Amino acid sequence: MKKERKSEAYPYSSGGWGSLRAVAHIVAQEKVALKDSRILLRQNKPDGFMCVSCSWAKPADPHTFEFCESGAKATAWDTTSKRVTHDFFRAHTVSELLTWHDHDLEEAGRLTGPLRYDAETDRYVPVSWQEAFDEIGRALQATDPDKVVFYTSGRASLETSYMLQLFARMYGTNNLADSSNMCHESTSVGLTEAIGVGVSTITLDDFEKTDLMFFFGQNVGTNSPRMLHPLQDARERGVEIITFNPLREPGLISFSNPQSPVQMLTPDHTQISTQYHQLKTGGDTAALVGLCKAVIAADDATLANGLPRVLDDDFIREHTHGFEDFALYVRNTHWADIERVSGLSQIDIERAAHAYIQANAVIVHYGMGLTQHRMGVQNVRMVCNFLMLRGNIGKPGAGPSPVRGHSNVQGQRTVGITEKPELAPLDRLAEQFSFEPPRTKGMNTVEAFEAMVKDEVSAVFNLGGNLVRSVPDRTQTEPAWSRLRLTVNVATKLNRSHLVPGAVSFILPCLSRIEIDRQASGEQAVSMEDSTGCMHGSRGVTEPASPDLRSEPFIVAGIAKATLRDRSTVDWDAWRDDYSRVRAEIAKTYPDIFHDFESRMWTPGGFHRPLPARERKWKTPGGKAEFAAPATLEEDPDMSVREPGALRLMTLRSDSQFNTTIYGLDDRFRGIKGTRMVILMNREDMAARSLKEGEHVTLETIAHDGIERRVAGLRLVPYDIPKGCLAGYYPECNPLLPLWHYAKESKVPGAKSIPVRIVAQHLQSVD
Template sequence: MVDARKNAPEQPPAGGWGALNATERQLARQKVLVKGNRALLNMNKPGGFDCPSCAWPDPKKPHTAEYCENGAKAVAWEATAKRTGPDVFAAHSVTELRGWSDHELEDHGRLTHPLRYNADTDRYEAVDWRTAISEIGEHVRGLDPTRVELYTSGRTSNEAAFLWQTYGRLLGTNNFPDCSDMCHATTTMALPESIGVRKGTVTLDDWDACDALFIIGQNPGTNSPRMLGYLHDMAKRGVPILTFNPFKERALVKFTDPQSPVEMLTGRGQTISSNYFQLRTGGDIVAMQAIAKLVIEAEDAARAAGEARILDVDFIAEHTHGFDAFADYVRGLDWPTIERFTALTRDHLQQAADVYMKAERVIACWGMGITQHRRGGDAMQQIINLLLLRGNMGRLGAGACPIRGHSNVQGDRTVGINKTPAEPFLKRMDEAFHFTAPRAWGHDTAECCEAILRGDVDAFLAMGGNFFRAIPDTDRIGAAVPSIGLTVYVATKLNRSHLTHGRQSYILPALGRTETDMQAGGQQTVTVEDSFAMVHGSTGQLTPASPLCRSEPWIIAELAKASVAGRGAVDWDAMIADYGLIRDKIAQVIPGFEDYNARIQEPGGFHLPIPARERVWETDTGKANFLFVPGMMDEDDDVPEAPHLQLMTIRSHDQFNTTIYSYNDRYRGVSGQRMVAFLNQDDMVDLGVTEGDWVQFETVAVDGIERRVAGFKAVAYDLPRGCCAAYYPETNALLPLDHRDKRSNTPAAKSVPVRITRVDPGAPASSEPEVAEQRPSAVGPVPVA
């Protein structure tokens, strides 16, 4: 936990004027300075539209400016005045466009016309909607449905996602690869084993009432900045915030709240993390077990001395299973092993245990720093074990809080985007639409990729997203896509996946979340579910980017009429004229959505039932389970080859998923480039690498496949030894498809074993700066006091 740059000056807090300036610059660059600012005042408000970025919940009483820097960037990106019309494709072949950067492709502007690929000219060309839909429908009708893949992005509304899964099941498939498969599917699979639910157990009311917060493997400053306002208020009222993360992220150190006039005028910020533990990548399992060990040993001592109990023994006896085995196991862990695998000292972990034992109400939240590991589910279950020790589950101010990264990634799952649907759900689908839904399990994202590599996919249809850029093993899988007979992309902007296409390919322009959706029954509202299982409405405000843009529900209905007409009893036209009818069907099929249309009118929305919140445990034992795997120590404890480093793939601050807003990462001191290798300074000495050297990554893999990416600039950074980091998606080619969590198939993108070597200065250069005045590019660490 030593800063690689001890003498560097302290950096200013996150947020503040820097966030406001970045927001206004992005709005200006997208040529929507006035329009964009007006739109932002309607975001995350009753009657307005939901942020197209993260999944942080909306308060019942929103601020005047209820948005963050990254949400504003997402709105600017979507509401842009720039356009990508047929003229762009007439001027540039697909082969030429592949030479553009990810930033250049999306920054060119909104798609305006349906497009069809012409292999003879290697160009996408304009096509009318009727022709595109007819041709796609004719193609899909003739296929084996088990060889059709239907991908869903987290930007898809509940209404669109429900229609999408209805369409797929009428077609005869449960192949529903989903963006959540690449992030929080680990949560979806591991939590039910522990506490019987697939989601977090807290609401904003719990955040207001908690008196200690553990943040594990999450970076809210970049991935969910609205959360920082709550962290700021917690810290200000003295709530201890304990952060576990290999990176010392600036926003988790100090934050200036743009809503605070005093802080904005003085430039001072609020310290966020009371304790910041820079643990080693993959060390979360042992770190949580070590804290539990200290808590249990304190309980043993208190019991022997006849003092007040430390554990909530009544809760453990009534509501849990497996405590004795877990307690015996963690008692037996030795401190040299703990310290080696975590890079934390016993004193550090004692500090965490002391805070935990003193607090009456504890929330633990986590992000992809937990979920994107081969043993992410096991790490998550150790977090739950820690919460269970003192009854921090199912009561006000306490609980489990996974922070989802995309605005409706949780809702998609809730309304049926699932490769393994449960029989009660399928029966209700049968009854609602008078057909027999397929029972055979389908594909998730990893299994879809495996099917593509085998040549077992005849059609790939994507409802949003940038699938072929976001997945692992991008080079291998991308090379197999041209053998697919049909690819269809529903999108708002051009991205790299559209240039990774099948023999027949279409791009269909969709409305954005910010835009008005007018149908035969008038303006429509869609709904989304946030990270806290709150469902609320979203009504677009802006004029659509093109008269030819269509809503996702409309596109799905037209595809269904063209390819599954006559199957089931589905009045597609009526549901598109009035999305309330879609919600009626959702309420008929999915418990918890009763009175759906009325309840979305409530400020902040309505909360879906979470049994564990009521201390009802829908597990095999009927109780909350203490789960662990004896001897499991670390993410890389069975990697056969050494020495190596563990690579974390990360987002920059000017990035949302695969969308690159610019080549800067303000909070980490990077400007004008993205091909950066963040390295521990002592590791650099061992590697014979000096700052500014060009290096390459090579995956330590056991499948015999060589994975290597070059052209990265080495930068000394404050990281534990053995850890390194670089931006995604530039490093996705290093991530083997089978390097993943075994429960959920989530890619282990936060811990890839790699070797790093210096390369010739003439190696491929870093990403081109976004604007000429950014030369020369500068990179530096974020020093922290």
């Protein structure tokens, strides 16, 4: 493991030479051959492969280098020349591997063949593919379907996701948990309630037509750097960008384009945020209420003076319900309360509102900084309230823009991965495949682990996820995972979930999306949906890491066939051999979205799913867009920080990370070197507690459920963060997050707002 080094503030803009050095470093680290580095030239191209990391939109007219630092790292990580062979498992027991750092587990290289856990030797041993399928099938046949959970990460293709949801429902369950449950389920619920669709209403074209953009809780420089290119273009034509974010992040401040000779050879850069407001963690609803209050007050003043309206009265009257109740709530909310909860001044909020009033078309981008809160759904509803005041939904250059993380997390929901039966076309599936789907609600991710802790789950099929590391309350959930009767893990690399085996455990190594997928009918392609609702084809371009790897569709088909046997009307072998057969069935199930799927999937820029709200058609129960007054300004009225000296912790990712995958221990943008066991803290908060930079502390969760939650050995780093707030890395701080601390209505874990106390190491008792 790398030695900890002193943290230093990052003095440069995002992108630039720092980005190029980071890409060169990981290509060398993963021993990617120089000739293979040309793979990057096929990334996010219409005839190439879609990035395996973020889901940001793919342009019809791509740049020569249509990848960002994060995407290049993900590609190098998958195309590494390092291999985990059977010799690796002969040399290392599972108990030993459990002591390894997460980074070192994945850094060992690509898995090369199917494995079964042998409890007697505490090692994974080789197994044939057919033996694995048959044993898994027998185990599932002997298990109550209601006690089996099928989980998908967002890397699964549309084809794989469709096959898996059909298999699960034919098997007899709607327990189709997925990574969206962990991040943007608040969006799916909130946007659907407000405007009738649960996804973004903007496309890349809207960047060229907008006058103003807001960012809430989305660190574009780390999480979706390719988005910086259209942001740079927008800034160059004078579009303002107003950011609300607790931490000052380089990626939201300035950007040097690695593809611009001027910006690479001179100090030139593009200023991203024209206003930057550091609100308190959990202060988003209060800030948005303040913005709405300023806009409504300005409209009241114009009415009183006979001037043109500030509000879009025609839009509100024709297209919305609930405005009067919402406006009454906003008028009655006091600025003192807004300032206290948001941590922002009335003057600063009104300055941002003034820019909004002057703009004709406005986009609000947001990420998990809004959704991973107890009131996450309310935050999303407030974004819609704000946009609707001036008709900024359903017109060019305007709308809500939830920025998804995983590459196909949105698409898998589109083709049926959902635990909610009312969101799946069950009647159509029943007719199409001659079976009766289950109609009872299944378990989402949090519910699955709640049941697991109670020993009410027997088996988990884990497609691409590292669930043991990614879910909250690790001290409760990890032991529960080890008590499972069956765990099946489909993955490209080793991770901690594989090392907490149940009674019977398999690791089934799959092809990466970057690799050529050869089946009986020839080379195959897959498809996925990006954050803006566009569908794209993706074709692998490099040789597989091992001849014994199988594709995700192959693995799903093999297990489905072995489990369902004569109960299934699907020719799983035919689907395995030719994915166009799967796409043909997807088109039958979802004709409005996927008609002519095969011919349209290679459309440059993708083909767009129908979005009624974009045309001001509202698929809500009332037939109109819905205003909603918030229930509270507070982030969490049920778990308020009342203890003296209490702090509010948010978890975040580094620039060398994709979800639970850790590419390196440095975080260049935040100046962290050689470790992830750090806490970012306001200097005044440190001084008030007589704490010093570099001191090691323990965090303890403030909760009253009788469970001790603590993480020790965290090094203090002074950072530009509001008083009363802390930031630490995910997943290292996951043990502090109670499983029950999730967003109301969506059950997204409240990882951005955890009440904690801080204990200096020299004050801790010695056992």
